[in-house]
Amino acid sequence: MRQExxxxxxxxxxxxxxxxxxRLREALGPLGEAMNPGQVYVTLTRLEKAGLVTSRRAxxxxxxxxxxxxxxxxxxxxxxxxxxxxxxxxxPDLAEFxxxxxxxxxxxxxxxxSIVDAQRRELLRRLRDAQRAALAEPDGSDAGLLLxxxxxxxxxxxxxxxxxxxxxxxxxxxx
Amino acid sequence: xxxxxxxxxxxxxxxxxxxxxxxQGEGLVRAVDGVDLDVARGETVAVMGPSGCGKSTLLQLLGxxxxxxxxxxxxDGRRIDQMGEKALARMRRTAVGxxxxxxxxxxxxxxxxxxxxxALLDGRPPxxxxxxxxxxxxxxxxxxxxxxxxxxLSGGQRQRVAIARALSSEPLVVFADEPTGNLDSAATVDVxxxxxxxxxxxxxxxxxxxDERIAATADRLISMRDGSFVDETRLSxxxxxxxxxxxxxxx
Numbered sequence: 001m002r003q004e005x006x007x008x009x010x011x012x013x014x015x016x017x018x019x020x021x022x023r024l025r026e027a028l029g030p031l032g033e034a035m036n037p038g039q040v041y042v043t044l045t046r047l048e049k050a051g052l053v054t055s056r057r058a059x060x061x062x063x064x065x066x067x068x069x070x071x072x073x074x075x076x077x078x079x080x081x082x083x084x085x086x087x088x089x090x091x092p093d094l095a096e097f098x099x100x101x102x103x104x105x106x107x108x109x110x111x112x113x114s115i116v117d118a119q120r121r122e123l124l125r126r127l128r129d130a131q132r133a134a135l136a137e138p139d140g141s142d143a144g145l146l147l148x149x150x151x152x153x154x155x156x157x158x159x160x161x162x163x164x165x166x167x168x169x170x171x172x173x174x175x
Numbered sequence: 176x177x178x179x180x181x182x183x184x185x186x187x188x189x190x191x192x193x194x195x196x197x198x199q200g201e202g203l204v205r206a207v208d209g210v211d212l213d214v215a216r217g218e219t220v221a222v223m224g225p226s227g228c229g230k231s232t233l234l235q236l237l238g239x240x241x242x243x244x245x246x247x248x249x250x251d252g253r254r255i256d257q258m259g260e261k262a263l264a265r266m267r268r269t270a271v272g273x274x275x276x277x278x279x280x281x282x283x284x285x286x287x288x289x290x291x292x293x294a295l296l297d298g299r300p301p302x303x304x305x306x307x308x309x310x311x312x313x314x315x316x317x318x319x320x321x322x323x324x325x326x327x328l329s330g331g332q333r334q335r336v337a338i339a340r341a342l343s344s345e346p347l348v349v350f351a352d353e354p355t356g357n358l359d360s361a362a363t364v365d366v367x368x369x370x371x372x373x374x375x376x377x378x379x380x381x382x383x384x385x386d387e388r389i390a391a392t393a394d395r396l397i398s399m400r401d402g403s404f405v406d407e408t409r410l411s412x413x414x415x416x417x418x419x420x421x422x423x424x425x426x
Contacts, residue, residue, distance in 0.1 A: 001423060001424055028422075028424070030418070031418055031419050031422055031424060032419075032424070033419075034418070034419030034420075034424055035419070035424055091423075117398065117405075117406045120398075120408075121396075121406075121408040124387065124390060124391055124396060124408060124410055125408075125410050126418065126421065127387060127388070127391040128391040128392070128393075128410045128411075129418055130418055130421070131367065131388060131391050131392070132371070133418070135364075135367065135368055135371060146422060149422070150418060150421050150422060151388065153421065154387070154421070155387050155388065158387045159387070162225075165225075166225065169400075
């Protein structure tokens with residue numbers, strides 16, 4: 001996850017690290033559970049070193065990282081604005097899988113269709129998990145919206161596999 | 176491909192060496208060509224495959240809508256491939272439910288009348304049938320549409336009526352053929368939710384579908400090509416925390 005995410009979460013108002021974590025968890029739902037709890041603090045420390053964030057300890061409380069209030073510096077605010085204006089590109093790794101099929105078929109090492117089958121099995125397991133998680137979210141929740149994105153991406157990958165399967169079956173029957 | 180062990184012992188639906196061939200000589204079509212299948216009670220099985228792979232024909236053979244050229248189908252231990260027409264018709268009314276892509280509702284009957292029809296045809300008392308049908312409509316979220324004709328319902332609502340109808344006789348197995356084939360994405364989600372609910376309630380489901388989302392509700396997914404099963408995947412068990420990686424949250 002990019003540092004800018006943590007930075008942007010501070011844009012509303014100065015906050016404790018644990019408040020940031022709670023905001024992230026709410027927005028991510030079950031997907032956020034995989035997040036390392038220390039990651040937010042590590043990121044905040046880096047952002048502070050980079051001059052994008054300032055910190056002050058809350059008065060009268062023990063000196064612990066979760067008692068520190070973080071806020072954006074002007075440079076941090078500028079960075080957030082830049083980040084919001086950036087276009088995000090998805091990073092599907094289709095080429096590797098495609099080349100795996102081509103190489104397997106060319107060298108006669110493995111049946112491309114079996115490779116497609118194995119890939120599909122794994123994608124469907126993930127789709128099942130993502131879909132269950134999505135259905136368990138209340139309508140209109142942030143986490144549900146993210147999970148819907150996961151479901152749609154997996155569907156797209158599965159459809160492409162179907163196209164690969166058809167194509168390799170055709171090639172096999174022609175050869 | 177045949178299942179052994181636990182599934183075979185508790186199978187509510189079983190097929191052995193199932194074949195359906197059409198035509199002959201050069202024109203012979205092997206729509207279903209040697210299928211073995213055991214479906215355990217409470218299991219959801221999805222069959223996927225390209226158009227023309229024989230999956231709809233398979234569903235018809237398993238549900239007693241068509242007879243195999245060869246092989247056996249047993250439902251709850253009873254062979255249905257050799258049943259007489261009358262017994263088979265009764266079996267279809269009482270032991271199985273069907274959901275089709277095109278809904279197949281009676282257009283001149285209201286939603287609740289459609290749902291209660293199988294029970295009435297089976298000679299159940301009308302009042303009890305009506306009570307149960309209203310309950311089933313409530314279960315699919317259409318309690319307030321009971322008196323509507325199908326033409327006054329959306330596609331998704333019609334399919335939910337059809338699912339309620341399929342459950343009317345408390346069937347051993349519900350068979351669904353492309354249940355979301357005519358539905359938009361929001362209505363598909365409604366059907367997904369219903370299937371998950373049925374599954375949790377212990378309903379046995381066999382679904383043939385193109386829709387990855389429906390397939391992903393299954394415990395077991397079978398891929399079919401040219402009339403035969405070519406791959407089988409157990410989907411239950413899950414992948415744990417891998418979903419985080421899919422949204423860029425790893426590490």
